[in-house]
Amino acid sequence: EVPGAWSLLDGQPVKLFASAALPGRVHHGEPGTVLTADPDGEGLVVACKAGGVRVEEVQPPGKRRMEAAAWLRGAGPKGGERFD
Numbered sequence: 001e002v003p004g005a006w007s008l009l010d011g012q013p014v015k016l017f018a019s020a021a022l023p024g025r026v027h028h029g030e031p032g033t034v035l036t037a038d039p040d041g042e043g044l045v046v047a048c049k050a051g052g053v054r055v056e057e058v059q060p061p062g063k064r065r066m067e068a069a070a071w072l073r074g075a076g077p078k079g080g081e082r083f084d
Helices: 068-073
Strands: 005-009 012-022 034-038 043-048 051-059
Touching: 043 068, 051 068
Parallel strands: none
Antiparallel strands: 005 012, 012 051, 034 043, 043 051
C-alpha cells in the first residue's frame, strides 16, 4: 500500500497522493476548499488550516491513479469546490 490520503468530493471518495505543503499560502477559504484547479499552472491546490497543499496525483472513484493535471483537464474539481 502506497501512503496517501482520501477525502470526499461530491459524496464520492477520491484518493490523494504525492502532496506538498504550501505553508505560506494565504487564502480565505475553509480547509478542503479547492483554491486552484489549473492543470497548466499551479495544479490542484487545496486549503488547509495553515496554508495550502498541492496534490500531484489522484485516484478518482472507478479510475486508475493519475496526475492531478490530467484529472483537472477532464472531470476534476473547479476552484471553490470543497473536499469533505
